[in-house]
Amino acid sequence: MANKIVKYQLEGGTIPTWIEDGGYYPDxxxxxxxxxxxxxxxxxxxxxxxxSAVETYLDTYTSTWTEEDPNDPNATVPFDQAQxxxxxxxxxID
Amino acid sequence: xxxxxxxxxxxxxWNLREVYDAVMGGYWPNANSNALVAGGFTPGYTAVIGxxxxxxxxxxxxxxxxxxxxxxxxxxxxxxxxxxxxxVYATSPNVTDTIDYVTFSTEGNAADFGNLTNSNGQRATGTxxxxxxxxxxxxxxxxxxxxxxxxxxxxxxxxxxDRTVSGTYVGGVTSPTRVCFGxxxxxxxxxxxxxxxxxxxxxxxxxxxxxxALRGAGGCSSSTRGVFMGGLTPxxxxxxxYxxxxxxGNAxxxxxxNTAVxxxxxxxxxxxxxxxxxxxxxxDNFIDKFVITSGGNAVDWGDLxxxxxxxxxxxxxxxxxxxxxxxxxxxPFNEAGGDxxxxxxxxxxxxxxxxxxxxxSSTGNAQEFGDLTLARYGLSPMSNATRGLWFGGLTPxxxxxIDYVTxSTxGNAADFGxxxxSKQIAAGASNNTRGLTAGGRVSSNYxxxxIDYVTxSTxGNAADFGNLxxxxQNLVGSQSNSRAVFAGGxxxxxxxxxxIDYVTFSTxGNAxxxxxxxxAxxVLGGASSSTRATFAGGATPxxxxIDYxxxPSTGNAxxxxxxxxxxxxYNMGTSNSVxxxxxxxxxxxxxxxxIDYxxxxxxxxxxxxxxMITIIDKAAAVSNGHGGLTGx
Numbered sequence: 264m265a266n267k268i269v270k271y272q273l274e275g276g277t278i279p280t281w282i283e284d285g286g287y288y289p290d291x292x293x294x295x296x297x298x299x300x301x302x303x304x305x306x307x308x309x310x311x312x313x314x315s316a317v318e319t320y321l322d323t324y325t326s327t328w329t330e331e332d333p334n335d336p337n338a339t340v341p342f343d344q345a346q347x348x349x350x351x352x353x354x355x356i357d
Numbered sequence: 358x359x360x361x362x363x364x365x366x367x368x369x370x371w372n373l374r375e376v377y378d379a380v381m382g383g384y385w386p387n388a389n390s391n392a393l394v395a396g397g398f399t400p401g402y403t404a405v406i407g408x409x410x411x412x413x414x415x416x417x418x419x420x421x422x423x424x425x426x427x428x429x430x431x432x433x434x435x436x437x438x439x440x441x442x443x444x445v446y447a448t449s450p451n452v453t454d455t456i457d458y459v460t461f462s463t464e465g466n467a468a469d470f471g472n473l474t475n476s477n478g479q480r481a482t483g484t485x486x487x488x489x490x491x492x493x494x495x496x497x498x499x500x501x502x503x504x505x506x507x508x509x510x511x512x513x514x515x516x517x518x519d520r521t522v523s524g525t526y527v528g529g530v531t532s533p534t535r536v537c538f539g540x541x542x543x544x545x546x547x548x549x550x551x552x553x554x555x556x557x558x559x560x561x562x563x564x565x566x567x568x569x570a571l572r573g574a575g576g577c578s579s580s581t582r583g584v585f586m587g588g589l590t591p592x593x594x595x596x597x598x599y600x601x602x603x604x605x606g607n608a609x610x611x612x613x614x615n616t617a618v619x620x621x622x623x624x625x626x627x628x629x630x631x632x633x634x635x636x637x638x639x640x641d642n643f644i645d646k647f648v649i650t651s652g653g654n655a656v657d658w659g660d661l662x663x664x665x666x667x668x669x670x671x672x673x674x675x676x677x678x679x680x681x682x683x684x685x686x687x688x689p690f691n692e693a694g695g696d697x698x699x700x701x702x703x704x705x706x707x708x709x710x711x712x713x714x715x716x717x718s719s720t721g722n723a724q725e726f727g728d729l730t731l732a733r734y735g736l737s738p739m740s741n742a743t744r745g746l747w748f749g750g751l752t753p754x755x756x757x758x759i760d761y762v763t764x765s766t767x768g769n770a771a772d773f774g775x776x777x778x779s780k781q782i783a784a785g786a787s788n789n790t791r792g793l794t795a796g797g798r799v800s801s802n803y804x805x806x807x808i809d810y811v812t813x814s815t816x817g818n819a820a821d822f823g824n825l826x827x828x829x830q831n832l833v834g835s836q837s838n839s840r841a842v843f844a845g846g847x848x849x850x851x852x853x854x855x856x857i858d859y860v861t862f863s864t865x866g867n868a869x870x871x872x873x874x875x876x877a878x879x880v881l882g883g884a885s886s887s888t889r890a891t892f893a894g895g896a897t898p899x900x901x902x903i904d905y906x907x908x909p910s911t912g913n914a915x916x917x918x919x920x921x922x923x924x925x926x927y928n929m930g931t932s933n934s935v936x937x938x939x940x941x942x943x944x945x946x947x948x949x950x951x952i953d954y955x956x957x958x959x960x961x962x963x964x965x966x967x968x969m970i971t972i973i974d975k976a977a978a979v980s981n982g983h984g985g986l987t988g989x
C-alpha cells in the first residue's frame with residue numbers, strides 16, 4: 264500500500280475523508296499540504312511526487328516567511344523550507 | 358427506556374439527582390459545547406478559526422476567519438461569544454492590540470470588539486474570566502499587566518492590575534471567581550503561579566509553583582481545577598499539571614499529552630480538557646483530550662483543519678462559566694428572557710428627560726437610551742416584554758402624561774395616552790397585559806387611593822381600576838404574573854406606613870390587605886421574580902433595609918439583607934426575574950448614582966452593580982424581564 268503527498272483544500276469546511284494527516288503550511292487561499300489515507304488514489308489539487316517537489320512548491324509562497332529563532336524568542340529566522348519539506352515527506356508511505 | 362447520558366454529553370434524559378449533583382459539584386456539562394482554535398503561525402500567519410465538538414471526538418471544521426491573521430494572542434469568552442485579543446501579524450508594526458469576537462452559535466468571521474490598553478499585545482496569552490468579565494495578560498507592551506473586558510458588550514479593555522512577575526508566554530486557567538496565571542518567559546523561564554479575583558481589580562497574588570519552570574504552557578479548566586499543558590523549559594514538555602483553583606499551592610503532576618508541545622491552545626468544558634495545535638518541532642494539527650476531573654494521560658481526539666502554533670482558543674463551556682462552582686446555588690432560569698432595565702426621568706435637582714439603560718444580567722454603568730417626551734420626576738413605571746411606559750410625575754407641576762418606548766430599541770419615547778388624574782409619586786406595577794398606577798399625590802396635601810390601568814399593547818388613555826386599601830403616596834409597586842402588590846408609602850399628614858396591599862391584574866376592583874413590611878417606610882424601590890417581591894431602602898428616616906414577600910401567598914415581609922448604602926431608590930428598582938437592581942436615590946444628604954443588585958431567589962446583602970449616568974432621584978425603572986412577565 265502507499266499514500267500520496269498532495270495539495271488540497273477543505274471540502275465544505277471539513278477535512279476531506281481521504282486526508283490522513285494534513286493542514287500543513289496553508290497559503291493565503293488555504294491550499295494546504297497533507298498525506299492521503301494509505302491506499303487512496305486521491306490527488307487533491309495535485310500530487311507532490313518528491314521531497315524536492317514539496318520544497319519547490321513551498322518556495323512559491325513561503326519565501327518571505329519567518330519563524331521564531333529557537334535561541335531567542337525576540338528574534339526571527341527565515342522559514343526553513345528544506346526542513347519543512349523533509350517533515351512533510353516523512354509522512355509518505357511507499 | 359430513558360437514555361442516561363455521559364457527564365460530558367448532556368443529550369438525553371437526566372436523573373434529577375444527577376443534575377443536582379453535577380451542577381452543585383461543578384461538572385455540569387454544556388451540551389454541544391464548542392471549542393474554537395484561531396489563527397497562529399503555520400508558519401505564515403493565518404486567520405483561520407476552526408471549531409470542534411468537546412463532547413464527541415472527530416476532526417475540526419471551519420468556523421470563519423479572524424479580523425486579522427495573527428499569532429501569539431489569547432482567547433476568552435462567555436456563553437455566547439468567543440473573543441480574541443492581542444497578537445503579532447505579518448506587516449509593520451507587526452504587534453497589535455486588536456480584540457475581535459465571534460458568536461458561537463453563528464459560524465462566520467470575527468468582528469471588531471475594541472483594543473487592549475497597550476498597542477503591543479504580542480504574546481497576550483494568559484486568559485480567563487466568567488460570564489461577565491474576561492481577563493487577558495497584556496503581552497510584550499506591558500509584560501506584567503492584565504486587562505479586562507466585558508464580553509457582553511464591545512469596547513476597549515480596561516487595566517485590571519499587574520502580575521507578580523513580568524513575562525510573556527503565560528498560561529491562564531479560570532474558575533467563575535478566580536483566574537490563575539502560570540509560567541512565563543521573563544526572559545528566563547518561570548515556575549510562578551499567581552492569581553486575581555475576577556470581580557475586583559488589582560494586582561495578582563502568589564498562588565504557588567508549577568512543577569517546573571517553563572513558558573508557553575496551554576491552560577484549561579473546569580470550574581474547580583486548572584490544568585497547565587506542555588510548555589518549554591527549553592525542552593518541549595508532555596506534562597499535564599493541575600491546581601485546585603479555589604485554594605493556593607503548588608501544581609501536581611496529572612498525566613501526559615501524546616506529544617511534547619509548546620504554545621499549545623488549551624480549551625475545555627466542565628469535564629474534558631483539550632490541548633490542540635502548537636509547536637511539536639513544527640506547527641501541528643493535533644487535538645488531545647483528557648478528563649479534567651479524574652486526571653490521566655491524554656488520548657487522540659481528532660485533527661484541526663490546519664497545522665498551526667501560537668494559536669488562541671476559547672469555548673462556551675470553560676471553567677469560568679459554571680454556576681455550580683463550590684456549591685453556590687445555580688442561578689434560576691429567567692423565564693421572561695428580557696434582560697434590559699431602563700430608568701426614565703428623575704431629578705438631580707435638574708428635572709430630566711433622560712432614559713438610561715443597563716443589562717441586568719451583567720454588571721456595569723448605565724448607558725444613554727434616549728429621552729422622555731416630557732422632563733419629569735416622581736413618575737411611575739410599567740412595562741411588558743416589549744414596551745416600557747412612564748406615567749405622570751412632576752414637571753414641576755403634576756402631569757397625567759403617559760409615554761412609552763420599545764425596550765429592545767434605543768430611542769426617544771413617544772406619547773401613549775393620559776392617566777385619569779394628574780399625579781406624582783404613585784406606584785407602578787404590570788404584567789404582560791396591563792399596567793397599573795396606584796396612589797400618589799394629586800396636589801399639595803391631597804393624596805389619592807385611585808388605581809388606574811392601561812392595556813400596554815394598545816396606545817390610549819388609562820381607565821379606573823379600583824382603589825388602594827389605604828390612601829397614600831411614595832408607595833412602590835411590584836408584581837407576579839397575576840398579582841400587583843403595593844408596599845409602604847406615606848399617608849399625609851402622617852408618617853411612613855408598613856401597609857402592603859394587592860390586586861389581581863385580571864380583576865378590576867379594590868385592593869386587599871396583604872401584610873406588613875418589616876419596617877414602615879416610603880420612597881422605597883421594588884424588584885420581583887414571578888414569586889418573590891423585594892423592597893429596598895426608603896425613608897424611616899433613610900434606611901438600607903431590604904425585605905421580601907412571597908407573592909402568591911399573603912403575609913408579612915421577611916428580612917432579606919441590606920443595600921450597600923442607606924438610600925431612597927424610589928421606583929428605581931426592577932429585575933430580570935433573577936436579579937433585582939436598585940438605582941440612585943437620595944441618601945439623606947445628597948442624591949446618589951449607585952446601582953446595587955441582589956439575587957432575588959436568595960437572601961443576602963446587595964452588591965455593587967455600577968453607576969447611573971448621573972446622580973439621580975425619583976426616576977422610574979422598567980424592564981422587559983420582571984416578575985410580572987414570567988410564569989402564569
